[in-house]
Amino acid sequence: MARNEELFNAIMKGKRKDVAALVQAEIAAGNNVGTILMESMIPAMREIGARFTRNEVYVPEMLIAARAMQAGLDIINPLLSKSGHEPLGKVAIGTVKGDLHDIGKNLVAMMVKGAGYEVMDVGVDCDIAKYEEAVNNGAQVIMLSALLTTTMPYMKEVVSHFKSKGSKVKILIGGAPVTQEYADEIGADGYSSDANQAVASVEKALA
Amino acid sequence: MPVFFYSNERRVRVETRSGVLLSTLAAEAGFPLNMQCGGQGACKGCLIKLGPGRYRIGETETVVAAGETLEARACKTVVLCGQADIEIPARSLLKIGSCASADFYAARKNLFQPLENSEGQLGIAVDIGTTTVAAVLVELSTGKILARESAYNRQIELADNIASRIALCREDEKLKQLQRLIIKETLVPMFEKISAQSFQSLEQVTEIILSGNTVMSHLALGLSALSIGTIPFEPLTKVFSEHAAPEIGLTNCPNARVRTVPAIAGYVGGDLVSDLYISEPDPARLELIVDIGTNGEIILNDHGRLTATATAAGPAFEGAGLLHGCRADTGVIEKIICRPDDTIEFETIGGKPAIGLCGSAAVDFIASAWRTGLLNDMGRFDLDRLRAADRLVELNCHGIKGNACVIVRQEQSGIDEPILITEFDVSQILKAKAAVYAGIRTLLERSGHGVGDVERLVLAGGFAAHLRIPNAVTIGLLPEIPLGKYDVVGNGSLAGAYAALGTGGVWEELHRIAKRPDSCHLAETNEFENRFIDALAIPNLDPDEFPKTATEGVNHV
Numbered sequence: 151m152a153r154n155e156e157l158f159n160a161i162m163k164g165k166r167k168d169v170a171a172l173v174q175a176e177i178a179a180g181n182n183v184g185t186i187l188m189e190s191m192i193p194a195m196r197e198i199g200a201r202f203t204r205n206e207v208y209v210p211e212m213l214i215a216a217r218a219m220q221a222g223l224d225i226i227n228p229l230l231s232k233s234g235h236e237p238l239g240k241v242a243i244g245t246v247k248g249d250l251h252d253i254g255k256n257l258v259a260m261m262v263k264g265a266g267y268e269v270m271d272v273g274v275d276c277d278i279a280k281y282e283e284a285v286n287n288g289a290q291v292i293m294l295s296a297l298l299t300t301t302m303p304y305m306k307e308v309v310s311h312f313k314s315k316g317s318k319v320k321i322l323i324g325g326a327p328v329t330q331e332y333a334d335e336i337g338a339d340g341y342s343s344d345a346n347q348a349v350a351s352v353e354k355a356l357a
Numbered sequence: 358m359p360v361f362f363y364s365n366e367r368r369v370r371v372e373t374r375s376g377v378l379l380s381t382l383a384a385e386a387g388f389p390l391n392m393q394c395g396g397q398g399a400c401k402g403c404l405i406k407l408g409p410g411r412y413r414i415g416e417t418e419t420v421v422a423a424g425e426t427l428e429a430r431a432c433k434t435v436v437l438c439g440q441a442d443i444e445i446p447a448r449s450l451l452k453i454g455s456c457a458s459a460d461f462y463a464a465r466k467n468l469f470q471p472l473e474n475s476e477g478q479l480g481i482a483v484d485i486g487t488t489t490v491a492a493v494l495v496e497l498s499t500g501k502i503l504a505r506e507s508a509y510n511r512q513i514e515l516a517d518n519i520a521s522r523i524a525l526c527r528e529d530e531k532l533k534q535l536q537r538l539i540i541k542e543t544l545v546p547m548f549e550k551i552s553a554q555s556f557q558s559l560e561q562v563t564e565i566i567l568s569g570n571t572v573m574s575h576l577a578l579g580l581s582a583l584s585i586g587t588i589p590f591e592p593l594t595k596v597f598s599e600h601a602a603p604e605i606g607l608t609n610c611p612n613a614r615v616r617t618v619p620a621i622a623g624y625v626g627g628d629l630v631s632d633l634y635i636s637e638p639d640p641a642r643l644e645l646i647v648d649i650g651t652n653g654e655i656i657l658n659d660h661g662r663l664t665a666t667a668t669a670a671g672p673a674f675e676g677a678g679l680l681h682g683c684r685a686d687t688g689v690i691e692k693i694i695c696r697p698d699d700t701i702e703f704e705t706i707g708g709k710p711a712i713g714l715c716g717s718a719a720v721d722f723i724a725s726a727w728r729t730g731l732l733n734d735m736g737r738f739d740l741d742r743l744r745a746a747d748r749l750v751e752l753n754c755h756g757i758k759g760n761a762c763v764i765v766r767q768e769q770s771g772i773d774e775p776i777l778i779t780e781f782d783v784s785q786i787l788k789a790k791a792a793v794y795a796g797i798r799t800l801l802e803r804s805g806h807g808v809g810d811v812e813r814l815v816l817a818g819g820f821a822a823h824l825r826i827p828n829a830v831t832i833g834l835l836p837e838i839p840l841g842k843y844d845v846v847g848n849g850s851l852a853g854a855y856a857a858l859g860t861g862g863v864w865e866e867l868h869r870i871a872k873r874p875d876s877c878h879l880a881e882t883n884e885f886e887n888r889f890i891d892a893l894a895i896p897n898l899d900p901d902e903f904p905k906t907a908t909e910g911v912n913h914v
Contacts, residue, residue, distance in 0.1 A: 210893035
């Protein structure tokens with residue numbers, strides 16, 4: 151099956167109703183959901199990410215495209231496991247304790263999903279137990295988000311918790327006040343400054 | 358030891374003291390720098406060019422040889438010896454929009470009720486903003502305003518945004534420094550100025566009222582604002598105790614007592630209590646009070662039931678973060694119109710050659726360029742048209758690539774380069790307006806109302822006073838309701854503090870008002886994120902939100 155250009159473009163332009171309708175049409179036509187995802191949907195998110203890196207699109211367009219992608223995923227996700235589709239890896243993401251910000255976190259989650267990973271979104275105000283639960287459910291990578299300099303220090307506690315018990319889980323951090331220096335300081339496995347870079351960090355962590 | 362700062366063709370000399378950071382000296386010289394990260398050395402907001410001399414940058418001693426320059430972060434650099442010439446690039450200057458307003462419009466009748474037996478006594482009302490501070494000197498027996506003054510909040514030397522200032526409260530030393538910066542370095546000199554302006558002695562001042570957001574009120578009184586930074590965002594206190602002025606460092610008002618307008622919640626402060634007081638919510642109507650600043654604060658009055666919220670708009674409306682954004686000053690563009698033939702008209706403050714543009718001019722640009730089709734719904738330029746009009750610039754500097762539209766050509770510009778609006782600037786404004794509009798819509802939706810039910814929308818704050826409302830509606834910042842329903846009150850925070858200097862139970866009323874609103878955390882609602890994403894387009898992705906405006910644009914994505 152070749153790429154469905156209409157679906158690809160609808161995601162790029164963020165037309166979520168069109169995306170839903172086009173995905174439904176593909177399924178009705180009997181096409182494999184894994185193929186739809188891999189050949190039309192994931193390439194669209196990759197293209198958005200690449201354009202973002204080249205400064206051709208900015209956060210607003212990326213958010214709109216990600217939401218359209220989500221509309222498509224909502225339809226195919228329940229069908230994916232039956233189709234024999236295997237995700238590239240399992241990732242958990244959550245905003246740390248004390249912090250309620252989630253739009254940035256949701257965008258990162260969406261970009262990572264859009265790259266073909268299974269993402270468990272553990273929400274906002276997450277304590278160590280929540281991340282722990284995700285790891286017990288098979289997360290190979292956990293991504294910590296913080297938007298406040300006041301909540302950022304909790305990242306250090308999460309990292310020390312997993313490192314001190316010798317866990318192999320990779321921990322990636324991000325959010326407005328977070329820097330590479332901070333990631334190095336607390337011993338996180340990676341840092342990314344934007345949602346597209348986050349995808350690259352996940353790929354690197356699982357390589 | 359003298360240090361010379363150069364910027365925008367201005368040269369200012371200051372005396373350095375051992376160990377004082379260049380960021381502090383620059384602010385003293387009248388060049389406050391971008392300190393987004395709070396002077397942690399993490400961002401590149403305060404990069405300056407060091408001329409020949411000996412410096413300490415972080416922990417390292419560095420010598421800049423004759424004829425050479427070195428780029429360094431001002432927040433980490435100290436001059437060690439000799440005369441130093443420091444160049445401040447325009448992009449490192451703190452850019453602040455037109456919010457230093459000490460003006461308010463009497464929305465409420467009999468705003469000030471004179472104090473009996475107060476002949477010869479004076480009062481000072483102060484609005485403490487995150488970026489700017491405004492004050493009026495008042496004759497208490499009549500309510501007459503004898504002097505008005507505004508200034509930067511000198512705390513911007515330590516950090517230009519509220520989140521960083523909250524984080525600084527973790528260190529006792531920094532907390533003391535924040536209090537000293539607002540009281541000793543900002544209010545004391547400002548009070549001297551109003552005293553000189555009005556030929557009145559500050560010894561006559563018996564009453565001082567402070568009104569500001571919750572963090573500013575805490576910091577002015579030396580209280581830690583740290584708890585406002587994490588869930589559940591509760592401040593140390595919402596009702597502030599009374600002090601003798603010298604007790605908090607206002608040493609030039611020896612006979613005054615200081616009172617602070619109470620707060621509603623951690624992110625909704627005394628400034629909004631003041632806004633509420635002067636706008637007199639009508640218990641029989643559906644009304645909104647919107648104060649657009651770095652934090653957009655919104656109160657919904659649903660027939661007497663009040664709900665307050667705050668939304669993080671960011672500093673774009675204040676000009677910060679825009680390539681040529683500026684605070685309102687002589688030569689700053691305050692108005693822009695794009696014509697259908699792609700000519701661009703603009704007006705500057707004082708009619709001087711343009712040096713930059715303020716937030717409300719950026720709103721004008723986006724609205725009029727979108728109407729002519731030069732800008733599409735996603736805030737992208739029609740590159741062919743820009744090229745044909747000889748207005749396209751493809752930027753590629755400091756790792757930033759992107760398209761920009763020339764507003765003022767180099768030969769007419771007051772700086773050594775053309776004045777531009779970039780697609781990235783537009784995206785910054787779109788994010789800011791989306792946060793405000795999504796906040797308004799979320800509050801309305803939660804109360805079961807639509808935009809059409811709004812009977813009055815009160816706009817408070819300095820930015821709104823300069824805003825052309827039809828343009829703000831076109832870009833999707835403010836809801837599409839008849840213009841007659843908008844009510845602009847100017848600096849409501851200052852107006853409330855002014856009213857509280859008088860009698861008539863205003864002080865007690867402010868305390869009653871502060872207890873009334875319920876607060877709503879937008880991030881905890883389901884609707885906000887969807888509303889926010891819809892609001893990222895011009896005017897909105899949801900075609901039902903701006904039905905009239907949507908027909909004004911000529912092209913749609």
